[in-house]
Every structure is written in structure tokens, then in C-alpha cells.
Amino acid sequence: MEVEEPPLPQDNWHDLEHELFLSTFKRFPVTLVRGQGTQVWDDQGKQYLDLVGGWAVDSLGHCPPVVVDALERQAKTLIHTSNQFYTIPQIELAQLLVQNSCLDKVFICNSGAEANEGAVKLARRYGKLRLDGAYEIITTRDSFHGRTLAMTAATGQQSFHDPYTPLPGGFVNVEFNHVEAIQEATTARTCGVMLEPIQGEGGVNLPEDDYLERVRSWCRQKGILFILDEIQTGIGRTGTLFAYEQFKVEPDIMTLAKGLASGVPIGAFLAKEHVSVFSPGDHGSTFGGNPLVCAAACATLKYIVDHDVPGRVKRVGDYFLARLESLRQHFDSIAKVRGRGLLIALQFDSDIAQEIAMACLERGLLVNKVKPGTLRFMPPLIITETDVDKAIGILEDALREKTRR
Ligand SMILES: Cc1ncc(COP(=O)(O)O)c(C=O)c1O
Structure with missing residues (x-):
């Protein structure tokens, strides 16, 4: 008769990964278990807006x-x-x-x-x-x-x-x-x-x-x-x-x-x-x-x-860039905003990208640190202006806590 393994305690995944994996990835301390559209959930039930999109992979969002x-x-x-x-x-x-x-x-x-x-x-x-x-x-x-x-x-x-x-x-x-x-x-x-x-x-x-x-x-x-x-x-x-x-x-x-x-x-x-x-x-x-x-x-x-998704990417991407640009007007720590469509970077005047990414994570937003001083956004291509507004709100909050205005 098959004996069922007892379920693993919920906080064990990170320790197991460290024990079992060659150490190549600097992972964020969350275990993602589910995704739908632009949203993902971790094993504790916490929901995140995903602007990483599996490193520009989840073009139509999660589980389209x-x-x-x-x-x-x-x-x-x-x-x-x-x-x-x-x-x-x-x-x-x-x-x-x-x-x-x-x-x-x-x-x-x-x-x-x-x-x-x-x-x-x-x-x-x-x-x-x-x-x-x-x-x-x-x-x-x-x-x-x-x-x-x-x-x-x-x-x-x-x-x-x-x-x-x-x-x-x-x-x-x-x-x-x-x-x-x-x-x-x-x-x-x-x-x-x-x-x-x-x-x-x-x-x-x-x-x-x-x-x-x-x-x-x-x-x-x-x-x-x-x-x-x-x-x-x-x-x-x-x-x-x-x-x-x-x-x-x-x-x-x-x-x-x-x-x-x-x-x-x-x-x-x-x-x-x-x-x-x-x-x-x-x-x-x-x-x-x-x-x-x-x-x-x-x-x-x-x-x-x-469905002319590229046309939509252009529209929402331009909106995202404009919202980031206006954020730059309010925060001296933002040196540059650049990108095309939904491949966008926010460059700071110092190496604070990881700290900002972690502050966003705590607030339910996934972003990518591409360089020590630069965040990159490459969300699912189906992201809406409402998602962008939410992301900007979280970024603003994180920047207010971690940097000067
Ligand atoms: C421009 C470019 N070329 C090649 C690769 C490598 O792709 P993969 O990780 O699927 O091997 C990447 C991955 O980030 C990329 O951005």
C-alpha cells in the first residue's frame, strides 16, 4: 500500500532549495504557487501585481x-x-x-x-x-x-x-x-x-x-x-x-x-x-x-x-512611461526613465534598485533589478492602465520610504 508523505511545512521550501540547488539564482524570499492574468500568489496566499512577467516571458499573462x-x-x-x-x-x-x-x-x-x-x-x-x-x-x-x-x-x-x-x-x-x-x-x-x-x-x-x-x-x-x-x-x-x-x-x-x-x-x-x-x-x-x-x-x-496586442502595448507602454516620468519630477533619486512599449527601465542616481525592489515586494508588487542602480519592468503585455496606476502608487510609496523627494 502506498503511504502518503506528510505535507511539508509551509516555510520549508527556501531551506530545501538551498540544500538541493546549485547556488546560481539570487531569489526573492517568496514561493509563487499560482498565477492569473497580471497577478500571482505566494504559498502564504499573498497576492502580487507582476511587472517581471517571468523575465518578459508571460506575454499573455499567467495561465491565459x-x-x-x-x-x-x-x-x-x-x-x-x-x-x-x-x-x-x-x-x-x-x-x-x-x-x-x-x-x-x-x-x-x-x-x-x-x-x-x-x-x-x-x-x-x-x-x-x-x-x-x-x-x-x-x-x-x-x-x-x-x-x-x-x-x-x-x-x-x-x-x-x-x-x-x-x-x-x-x-x-x-x-x-x-x-x-x-x-x-x-x-x-x-x-x-x-x-x-x-x-x-x-x-x-x-x-x-x-x-x-x-x-x-x-x-x-x-x-x-x-x-x-x-x-x-x-x-x-x-x-x-x-x-x-x-x-x-x-x-x-x-x-x-x-x-x-x-x-x-x-x-x-x-x-x-x-x-x-x-x-x-x-x-x-x-x-x-x-x-x-x-x-x-x-x-x-x-x-x-x-487582437493587435502590440498596438495595446504601445498605448499602455506610453502611459507607463509618462507616469514614471512624472514620478521622476517628484523624486531626485530618479535619474532617468527609458524604454519602448513594455520594456522599461527606471534608473536611480545610486545603487538602490534592490532595496526598492524589496520594498515593492513587501507592498505586493514584483519588479526586476537589472543593474545595481536600475529597475526594469517587463510585465505581461495585457497589463491595463489601472494596473499601471496601482504599480505607480506602490513605487511612489516605496520611494517615499527609502529615498528623499
Ligand atoms: C536578448 C537575449 N538574448 C538571449 C537570452 C537568453 O535566453 P535564455 O535564457 O532563454 O537562454 C536572453 C535572456 O534574457 C535575452 O534577453
Whole structure:
């Protein structure tokens, strides 16, 4: 007979995590157990307004009914087969991605880092076949491209490099928003430039008006690939389905992940026809693009496109930015407000972001400290003006307690 384990005491989860997990995450001291829309609840029943959105993943909010229904239907039909066979949700997702972007071909994988790895492999393959073996990729300082060894090298932040040297070669990091730095770093070895249209983990750093256009044109002039990492900025986050639409450029390769499947792990890279040089066996994945994940992604993407979620992101994002800007007028400790759509940062004049984030947590608001002096907001894309008002009220209260006006 099976004996039921006694339930664990409610305050035991954090101790157990410390005992069992490799210590990589600095977690907030709450255990989340449930989510609905823009709200989450912890194991003590406390409710929070979520402006972190699973790190820009929960695009349609927590447990969105269209995605839950799609997952339920697909889970009862076919969860997984190998990529040795055709499966329908995968093809439907590729169709949706191609119809709604400027790109022609798709590969589906499991995470952002893996999408970037695939993009770099495709660029190197292109380099071997079309650019006399060129293999180097230029990336920018303060970028973030993922946690695999190669993406650690691609990421332009020394603090990510130091613990893991020597890193794989083939990446050159240059200053962001500086076209000449890219031009100077371009050699016969260069096969591409990889950029985030807006740097997310680097602190929500916006490109200067013509930066992306000028880099695009440099890449065209040199015959090298212009690769956009839209893992954080894509799928409506910045007020258009993809951020490149706002900067008058089209990438040769684009990577996606995060918001694409409402929290079911996914990554993807897309390429223009002329760059699609892979042959069977050049790349692959066991789980990538399985029916369950693709059903979630199709439901997410269809909803975002059919309901003009990017238009709504622009409207609510502008409202959020304006409310933060007026908060800045009242608090000397706020140095800058910046962002696009619902990818927004609040920069302080000192390293108080963690303290403010904790004060918000106590008051039922989840925010992200992206840098010691900077908070980042990347809420579900369905957030309302009323949610924004509530968040501003809590932030104001936290700032009043922790800083001077
Ligand atoms: C721009 C960008 N690229 C790549 C990644 C890595 O994605 P993942 O954590 O899914 O591997 C991230 C994650 O934050 C990101 O923001």
C-alpha cells in the first residue's frame, strides 16, 4: 500500500532549495504557487501585481485561457514525436512566423541561448560557403545573448566572461551605439554582426535613431550578415510584433524565445531565403518544435496578431512611461526613465534598485533589478492602465520610504 508523505511545512521550501540547488539564482524570499492574468500568489496566499512577467516571458499573462485550452487539447492528442517525422503544430507555427515577419525560413528550438547558438552556426555555415570561411561575429558591450559557453563569449559583459575563461573564440565585442567601432572591427574573418535592437539585460539601452540602419547598411556593403537577437524585444514587447519594424531595418537572421509560447520553453531562429544554407544533418534538436510547445506558441502568436496586442502595448507602454516620468519630477533619486512599449527601465542616481525592489515586494508588487542602480519592468503585455496606476502608487510609496523627494 502506498503511504502518503506528510505535507511539508509551509516555510520549508527556501531551506530545501538551498540544500538541493546549485547556488546560481539570487531569489526573492517568496514561493509563487499560482498565477492569473497580471497577478500571482505566494504559498502564504499573498497576492502580487507582476511587472517581471517571468523575465518578459508571460506575454499573455499567467495561465491565459487560449493557451491553456491549446495545451490541453494538444496534450490529449500528441505531446512529442521526434523531428524524424512531420508534425502539424510545428508547420503551423513556422507559417505564422513567416507570414508575420520579413523572414522566410524557421528553426524551432528550446531557449534563447540555443536560438542564438543556432543563428551563429547558420552564420558560420554561410561564412564557410559564401564568405571564404569567415566565421567571426561582432557583438556589442552590455549585450546579453545567453548562458551557453559560446553565448557567454558573445555577451559583451566582462563579468559574465571572467569566471569561465578561456571562452570559445570567434566573437568580438565592441561599443554599442558606435557604428565606427563595428566598421573598425570588421575584417576578412567577419561573417556577421549580432545585436539586440534594444539591449535588455544591459539595462534597457535604446539605440540611437539611425544606429541600426547604419549597421544594416554596413553589413550589406560588406556582404556580411545582420543578425538581430529579438529574444527579449520580439513578440510585441516593444509595441510592434518585432522591434526591427520600428528601426527601418530587416535582419538576415532573427532569434526569438521568451514571449513566444506564454511560458512553455521555446526558442526559434528565422532566416532570409538567401541565408538559409543548412542541409539535412547540419543542425537539430530532440525537443525543439515538438507539438505541445508549438500548440502553445501558435495560440500565443495568433492571439497577439488577431487582437493587435502590440498596438495595446504601445498605448499602455506610453502611459507607463509618462507616469514614471512624472514620478521622476517628484523624486531626485530618479535619474532617468527609458524604454519602448513594455520594456522599461527606471534608473536611480545610486545603487538602490534592490532595496526598492524589496520594498515593492513587501507592498505586493514584483519588479526586476537589472543593474545595481536600475529597475526594469517587463510585465505581461495585457497589463491595463489601472494596473499601471496601482504599480505607480506602490513605487511612489516605496520611494517615499527609502529615498528623499
Ligand atoms: C536578448 C537575449 N538574448 C538571449 C537570452 C537568453 O535566453 P535564455 O535564457 O532563454 O537562454 C536572453 C535572456 O534574457 C535575452 O534577453
